[in-house]
Amino acid sequence: MTIQRAHDDILKLILAAEGGTEQIDAAIRAVGAERTAAILADELVNRADLHEIPGPGTAGVDIQLALAFEGGTVHHVVRVGKSAEHEAGRVDAPHATLESDLAELLRSVLGPWRGVEAQTLRIVWHDLENVERLGGTMHVFPVVRRLVRGTTGRHEDLGELSLRNGSDKWGLHFYTPHYDRHFGPLRDRPLKILELGIGGYGNPASGGGSLRMWKRYFPRSVVYGVDVFDKAPLREQRIHTVEGDLSSAEFLESLGRDLGPFDIVIDDASHGNADLIAAFKALFPYVRPGGLYAAEDLQTSYWPGYGGSSKELNSPATSMGFLKALLDGLNHEERELPEGTTASETDLTLTGAHFYPSLAIFEKGVNAEGASASWIPRQQMSYEEMSAVDWGEGLTADKD
Template identity: 35%
Template structure:
């Protein structure tokens, strides 16, 4: 089993909760479990947390009658995890392995802190009273790292805005999308979601881009993040991040990707931004989105730009994404149309339950759009409604 598979197994195991987890973990190799979990912890640590001098965190993890030792080094060269004793034990964390797994992969609020003991080595003490005494600097760095490790183990309400800045994604700063994502994605944050983003970034360069995939990985701490791009971006795969290659203007290749995902909760289109591609991807993938899911389209302003196959002469042409979107609004109200055929509604009319439009960004909710229209006797055709001086309706007139 590789680390990617182990990560997904640990998500399943953690779902067994505080009572079932020990049984499930007993069947796994504790070293492999610990290494995978500590790699996840490494990913969650703030990459800007470079310390000089380096700090070693010694993990002593017990699993039944076995115990495993791992060292996590935070220094100028980044953060590394190795099996065994740390060269210098600045911080020691003793913990039940099952509780480490629960802290990283379990549902929010899982009881997992009680078996954890953290100590920062306070001996032998500084040799001088100088504020730059080397021992004192090492001690302070160790305390900071211990605090960062504990924060990463129980994140305080992560926000898309913070994760965007941390990952270098352009969704906050260059664009102001992250605040809207915070509003709409919060309820999915702790669920085991499958997120699919069209457009990985970095274009032809296989190892470049992926900022938003890493951002979603941080934000959805129990989610699997799927990136899709027309170019080969396979080097960007990592635990909880899967890379797919497809052309968003080709329904067949999109369906092949969706077939590999066990139910998609959230789709984000940040791909070509060509209206015809955006519409094709929507027609293909929206039906494959779970009920209760969200479909997001970024950079919709390209709809108005001929350079992106958009149009600036007609704002309602359904060949542009914005024109198509306006038609979706009519569909959202299909029950209220006057002609019988429109009232039946298309598949999309019956499956789009809400549309939230922001500057350059759209969120579309999926579900059963089954609300009924007003009763038949409410006036539709005649226009003899009596209005008050302020314009409010005081007397509904029967439409018979």
């Protein structure tokens, strides 16, 4: 199955999970009941963190999924041992069976987290009467509990997800509280997220901690990661990697054109000042209205080795100098622009900017509130001059 097909399938199910029964059933038919069961099993296994449970590595656990759909039953099995895997089919002697309606499970796993939880979910234990077998597989209970937890819409702490998945966004940095403040209101939506920089350098199987963190934090979203090295081994459901040189203007343009628009863009790439500036110029236009653009590791704006400067703090060649200059665009309607110039596209679409240590987050929208009323003086007036003005009835309130 191609990456694009997998992306289309998961997105189709995510969007359908917000709708009614007919819409959900139609999406399952389009994707296929067995494919839908595999997608849901993968999500449940990913959310369960089954590697944290002691025991299954020495005594494996088989959990049978029996999912009803349109008069039939789709069978899928989750196998937990040294690793957690899943596949279509039935197992002869499962330790437990999870029975549910397939459409209802889809809604509870990929639908809005405040939605109704799976009401028909039933757990069948197969070893309660076999004391000897049960005694050797007591960890079946936490395995099942963690799988079921994935249907409850439980929101997880971003800092904890950072540590668990090997991201440096909490600990080496302390970005997660700021991200949670800005990203939190969006985490229940079906988003498209782009992160520049995957980590792990030339090792194809190394890095990707932040991609996995975002996948868990945004349970209804697709996450794209871009790196100069091939990171194909890190691809998994809802995580796609792209190889390319972010210092190339042509490649940056292709990212936006081929993969955008994006709801969130996070620049955690080379941290070179010129690269950060080029990425913002190329990709901010591809952020959706209401979306966010984050630039990390802005401390390099002061480091000459990255093209920064601690002396020329407002130089437009440094990342902070460039980003600070954007702030005047927030008030472009109040400025007297040089003759022959107009507001830039960024001026017209930048609606908010938030700066934190080594991090900046920008809001995208429509910046067209209109200038202040023409009768408001553009020159500061003395109290005597203000007293002489006929402000009109209702306009004599405080003129501080």
